[in-house]
Structures are given as structure tokens and as C-alpha cells.
Amino acid sequence: MQLIIHRGTHEIGGSCVEVRDESTRLLFDLGLPLDDRENIKLNINGLYKNDKPEIDGIFITHSHPDHYGLLSSVNSEIHVYTSKTTANIIKNVSKIKGENNYPDSNLSIIENPVNIGDFTIIPHKVDHSAGGSLAFEIIRSGKKILYTGDLRFHGRTSYLSRNLAKIKNVDYLIMEGSTLGRPNQKLKTEDDVFDEITNAFTTNKLCFVNFSSQNLDRFISVYKACLRTKKSLVIDPYTCFVLENFKDISKNIPQWNWNNIRVYFGGGKHTKNLADSGKLFTYKNKKISAEEILSNPEKYVVKTAKAICKKILSRYDISKIEYIYSMWSGYLDNPSYLAILKPQIKHIHTSGHAYIRDLQEFVQKIEPKVIIPIHTEMPQKYSQLYDAKIKILKNGEILNL
Numbered sequence: 067m068q069l070i071i072h073r074g075t076h077e078i079g080g081s082c083v084e085v086r087d088e089s090t091r092l093l094f095d096l097g098l099p100l101d102d103r104e105n106i107k108l109n110i111n112g113l114y115k116n117d118k119p120e121i122d123g124i125f126i127t128h129s130h131p132d133h134y135g136l137l138s139s140v141n142s143e144i145h146v147y148t149s150k151t152t153a154n155i156i157k158n159v160s161k162i163k164g165e166n167n168y169p170d171s172n173l174s175i176i177e178n179p180v181n182i183g184d185f186t187i188i189p190h191k192v193d194h195s196a197g198g199s200l201a202f203e204i205i206r207s208g209k210k211i212l213y214t215g216d217l218r219f220h221g222r223t224s225y226l227s228r229n230l231a232k233i234k235n236v237d238y239l240i241m242e243g244s245t246l247g248r249p250n251q252k253l254k255t256e257d258d259v260f261d262e263i264t265n266a267f268t269t270n271k272l273c274f275v276n277f278s279s280q281n282l283d284r285f286i287s288v289y290k291a292c293l294r295t296k297k298s299l300v301i302d303p304y305t306c307f308v309l310e311n312f313k314d315i316s317k318n319i320p321q322w323n324w325n326n327i328r329v330y331f332g333g334g335k336h337t338k339n340l341a342d343s344g345k346l347f348t349y350k351n352k353k354i355s356a357e358e359i360l361s362n363p364e365k366y367v368v369k370t371a372k373a374i375c376k377k378i379l380s381r382y383d384i385s386k387i388e389y390i391y392s393m394w395s396g397y398l399d400n401p402s403y404l405a406i407l408k409p410q411i412k413h414i415h416t417s418g419h420a421y422i423r424d425l426q427e428f429v430q431k432i433e434p435k436v437i438i439p440i441h442t443e444m445p446q447k448y449s450q451l452y453d454a455k456i457k458i459l460k461n462g463e464i465l466n467l
């Protein structure tokens with residue numbers, strides 16, 4: 067058996083792991099790099115559209131493009147396995163976002179162990195900022211690999227990641243280490259974020275909150291904070307559509323037709339694509355206008371989309387706005403229409419990735435023979451933090467297992 071990490075040994079984003087033997091080749095994740103737009107394509111034969119297919123299965127951990135983004139160039143005869151939620155995002159949501167190639171992907175839902183050649187692949191649900199995230203346990207002739215994908219232990223479904231720590235006899239733990247380069251990070255949980263957002267909403271000001279529509283945990287925190295402070299949440303049609311694609315996770319996931327949710331039709335690319343697909347009109351009985359929001363500003367929390375944000379900022383006193391930025395602070399510099407609000411923006415966020423303390427506890431429970439760093443800029447730090455043999459690979463290096 068051999069292991070190759072094609073990308074991810076010394077970087078965050080664009081992960082791809084190959085596990086193979088004489089007759090079977092499997093890939094785990096096939097992501098786009100986060101910033102390097104030059105070297106997107108990986109050198110993997112038998113994978114791409116014009117190749118004779120030689121890959122026996124691709125397993126995708128979750129719906130962040132740095133884990134699945136290269137799927138659009140894959141030969142559609144190759145089977146792709148992932149969770150129902152991730153498949154929904156890849157097939158449906160990517161289409162509305164204008165990333166048209168993914169709906170052609172040959173997706174199968176994996177809920178139970180799958181056997182391919184001499185390999186058994188077992189999916190395990192984990193807690194991460196993408197709903198429906200998986201880790202994969204890979205077994206072949208008594209040897210066991212555990213690939214974590216991205217995970218954390220402080221979200222609403224942290225019990226899932228703690229369950230993963232119950233797996234025994236792991237020979238090789240391929241483990242993410244996104245936070246190893248962020249030593250001064252505050253150890254905040256999603257529950258802490260909920261408390262802080264609730265406090266921020268306890269005001270007569272018009273509240274804006276900016277977060278990713280696909281961050282399901284954050285949506286639930288914001289929604290519950292609205293209930294707690296008796297406000298209605300205004301979302302855009304794209305967010306309505308994303309929520310519908312999370313329905314399979316639980317019937318408790320808030321939906322656009324729930325009582326205190328309203329929909330602002332602001333135009334823009336996603337709204338246009340929803341209109342073209344015939345989906346947009348279904349949301350129209352929840353429609354709200356900027357005028358209606360501004361006639362009762364203390365009653366609303368607006369999930370910002372550019373259109374509504376610009377419209378309200380142009381006609382409203384900014385000192386009467388509470389603006390909460392609830393994403394990674396690195397994204398904050400970009401939009402210029404936010405510049406006038408910048409001095410008063412409150413940053414309330416927690417990471418999608420495990421804190422070092424939690425990863426240490428995870429390793430102590432798993433007791434792996436070897437840890438192989440991935441999805442980290444700091445692989446050399448692993449040996450100071452974890453009590454196991456550490457094997458740092460180079461991208462493309464072959465490791466015989």
C-alpha cells in the first residue's frame with residue numbers, strides 16, 4: 067500500500083491524498099488552492115476528462131472548494147463519494163453560484179462502509195464549519211489510515227468529532243493543523259458566538275450581520291439570537307436556497323418559510339440564476355422591501371448581501387446601525403462599500419478548525435502509531451505538540467505503508 071499527498075503537506079487549501087495498491091487507486095479530497103491560481107492542476111494520471119480513467123473512487127470530505135474544487139475537471143466515469151449534504155452543495159448550490167461544471171460529477175452518497183478492491187472506506191461525520199462534513203477511515207489488510215479532513219471540537223456538533231476519537235488501532239493519522247500558525251487564537255466556541263451575537267442584537271439599532279450562507283452553525287446562532295431578541299431575520303434568496311439544501315441534516319434546520327424569516331430580493335448574480343432556474347418565485351410571499359425594513363429598523367436583523375447593504379447605507383444614518391462581521395477577519399478588508407462602517411464593525415467569530423488543545427486531546431485518545439501532517443502551514447510544529455511519530459511528507463512524495 068502506498069500513500070501520496072499530492073497537495074497539502076505544507077499548505078492550507080487544495081488538499082489531495084492518494085492511497086493505492088497494485089490494483090486500486092483512491093483519492094481523498096481534490097481541492098483548489100486558496101490563493102495560488104497558477105498551479106491549480108495536480109499531476110495525477112488517469113484522472114482528468116481526456117485521460118483513460120484509472121482512479122477507482124474519489125472521496126470528498128466536505129463542501130469547501132479547497133477540498134472539492136478540482137472535481138470539475140475530472141473524468142465523469144470516475145465515481146465520487148460524499149455525504150448527502152455535500153453532494154447537494156456541489157450539485158445544486160454550485161450551479162446557482164455559477165460554477166457550472168460540478169453538476170456533471172458522478173456523485174454517490176456514502177453513509178455506510180464501501181469496499182473497493184481490497185480497501186474498505188468508512189465515513190465518519192465530524193464537526194466543521196461546513197454542514198455534512200466527513201472524515202474517512204481506510205482499511206486494507208489489517209492496516210488502518212484515518213484522514214480527518216477539516217474538523218473542530220467547538221461547534222454545535224462537536225460530539226461528532228469526539229466520536230471520531232473513539233476509533234482504535236490507527237496506524238496512520240493524516241491530520242489537519244490549520245490553527246498551528248495561529249498561536250494567540252481565542253478559544254471561543256459556537257455557543258460563545260451565540261451569546262455575543264445575542265448581546266449585540268440587544269439594541270434598538272438596525273442590525274446587520276455578515277456571514278457565509280453555507281456556515282450552518284453560524285446561521286443557527288444568528289437565527290436563535292433573533293428569536294431571543296424578538297427580531298426578524300432578513301436573508302437573500304441564495305441563502306433560502308442553501309438552507310433548503312441542508313434539509314436532509316435535520317428537520318430543525320431553519321427554513322425561509324419559518325415565521326420570523328423574511329426575504330430581500332436584491333438582484334445580483336445568484337438571484338438571477340435562481341430566477342433562471344425557476345426557483346426564485348417560490349420565495350416571493352416572504353418578500354420584504356428596504357422601505358419596510360427602514361420603517362421598523364429595530365425589528366430586523368439583516369444578513370448582509372451587497373445589494374441590500376448598499377441600498378440601506380445610502381439612505382440611513384450609520385450611527386444607528388449595529389454591524390457584526392462574523393467571518394474570518396482576513397476577508398474584512400475587501401468590500402469598499404463597507405469602508406464607512408469600518409470603525410464601528412464588531413467582529414464576532416470562531417474558527418472552523420480545531421484548536422491545538424483539542425487536537426492534542428484527540429491524538430491522546432486515538433494513540434496513532436504515526437501522524438502525517440496535512441492542511442497546515444506548520445508541519446514542523448507537530449513534533450512539539452503531539453506524542454506520536456511524525457512523518458512530514460513533501461507534496462507528491464510516495465510513502466510505502
Ligand SMILES: [Zn+2]
Pocket residue numbers: 128130194196216418
Ligand atoms: Zn473546510
